[in-house]
Amino acid sequence: MYVSRLQAEQLYKVFGRRPDEAVRKLEGGADRDELRADGTTAAVIDASFTVDPGQIFVVMGLSGSGKSTLLRMLNGLLEPTAGRVLFDGQDLTSLSAREMRTVRSSKISMVFQHFALFPHRSVLENAAYGLEVQGVPRAEREKRAAEALELTGLAGWGDSWPDELSGGMQQRVGLARALATDADLLLMDESFSALDPLIRRDMQDQLLELQKRLKKTIVFITHDLNEAMRLGDKIAVMRDGRIVQLGTAEDILLTPANDYVASFIQDVDRSRVLTALSVMTTPHRPDAGDCDCESVLADTPVADVCTVAARVPHPVAVKDADGSLLGVVPQERLIAFLGDDKQGPAVCSMEEVATHA
Numbered sequence: 450m451y452v453s454r455l456q457a458e459q460l461y462k463v464f465g466r467r468p469d470e471a472v473r474k475l476e477g478g479a480d481r482d483e484l485r486a487d488g489t490t491a492a493v494i495d496a497s498f499t500v501d502p503g504q505i506f507v508v509m510g511l512s513g514s515g516k517s518t519l520l521r522m523l524n525g526l527l528e529p530t531a532g533r534v535l536f537d538g539q540d541l542t543s544l545s546a547r548e549m550r551t552v553r554s555s556k557i558s559m560v561f562q563h564f565a566l567f568p569h570r571s572v573l574e575n576a577a578y579g580l581e582v583q584g585v586p587r588a589e590r591e592k593r594a595a596e597a598l599e600l601t602g603l604a605g606w607g608d609s610w611p612d613e614l615s616g617g618m619q620q621r622v623g624l625a626r627a628l629a630t631d632a633d634l635l636l637m638d639e640s641f642s643a644l645d646p647l648i649r650r651d652m653q654d655q656l657l658e659l660q661k662r663l664k665k666t667i668v669f670i671t672h673d674l675n676e677a678m679r680l681g682d683k684i685a686v687m688r689d690g691r692i693v694q695l696g697t698a699e700d701i702l703l704t705p706a707n708d709y710v711a712s713f714i715q716d717v718d719r720s721r722v723l724t725a726l727s728v729m730t731t732p733h734r735p736d737a738g739d740c741d742c743e744s745v746l747a748d749t750p751v752a753d754v755c756t757v758a759a760r761v762p763h764p765v766a767v768k769d770a771d772g773s774l775l776g777v778v779p780q781e782r783l784i785a786f787l788g789d790d791k792q793g794p795a796v797c798s799m800e801e802v803a804t805h806a
């Protein structure tokens with residue numbers, strides 16, 4: 450039977466008095482504000498989702514929306530008021546504190562926003578810290594920490610002190626520490642939020658690059674939708690404790706669940722998120738794609754489809770990895786897409802253009 454790596458089932462976390470009663474009220478349709486009047490905070494309300502092996506699952510929301518509380522229930526640091534967390538089919542909420550510590554130290558790694566490095570330990574010792582907690586002998590942990598430093602582009606920095614490294618490099622040490630333990634589940638809490646924009650982008654690229662090789666299961670918390678869309682295979686948008694939308698970046702961009710989500714997507718660069726698959730159409734000519742011109746793949750971002758469109762004299766062919774034709778993207782469709790940036794869902798307007806063309 451197929452088992453999702455991580456599963457949240459109707460998770461609730463209520464802080465304050467009479468939490469069970471509060472859950473019943475929430476199940477009956479009460480909202481956060483009603484409970485606040487009783488001095489109770491509903492931090493997470495009825496959160497359900499699955500994360501598959503090798504996926505990056507992003508939880509996105511503004512401050513106070515419940516992201517950190519959700520994450521702390523996933524790693525067992527907080528006990529849910531109601532609901533279950535399953536990891537590889539095992540119910541974490543049923544484990545004793547001791548069993549939970551074992552799972553946490555061997556299978557789950559955390560990467561925080563603030564690097565949490567020990568200033569009086571070398572970079573190598575910092576990267577080896579998780580292994581030290583697991584009781585791995587020194588020689589073995591130093592070898593694995595050095596490998597992890599190499600993975601994160603810090604080969605040769607092992608003997609330095611944390612304060613000799615830039616912010617971006619310190620965050621890589623944090624990442625190396627998480628990778629060194631071989632934990633399959635990586636929980637990243639606003640891990641790149643303290644970094645300058647360019648370095649932040651660099652770290653996002655590096656994470657995506659590492660992920661191609663390592664295929665960890667990652668839950669990544671952020672308040673930045675652009676970051677969520679760059680990284681997330683699946684994104685949960687949270688508001689006031691509830692998940693208000695769960696979907697891919699394209700789902701969120703093309704069909705935002707409500708005005709709240711729509712207000713976030715205004716600043717997203719759609720040409721980097723949407724792919725050839727979402728803008729292509731059926732070719733009118735039977736010989737489309739038969740020439741030797743450049744083509745694109747279904748997951749090529751629209752921005753890169755534009756570059757190819759500028760070089761070929763006909764609609765850009767979209768092909769699968771075997772070279773079979775999936776569809777075409779006519780230049781007018783791209784122009785409509787780029788020109789209609791501020792006016793709602795791009796694909797609707799493009800469909801109109803295609804119909805009228």
Ligand SMILES: Nc1ncnc2c1ncn2[C@@H]1O[C@H](COP(=O)(O)OP(=O)(O)OP(=O)(O)O)[C@@H](O)[C@H]1O
Pocket residue numbers: 464465490491492510511512513514515516517518519672
């Ligand atoms: N230990 C606690 N006791 C009482 N209330 C809490 C506790 N922890 C969190 N809260 C409340 O729960 C709500 C959700 O907080 P949480 O920290 O999970 O949000 P967040 O989305 O992670 O915010 P931020 O990005 O600012 O960390 C907030 O209203 C917060 O005040």
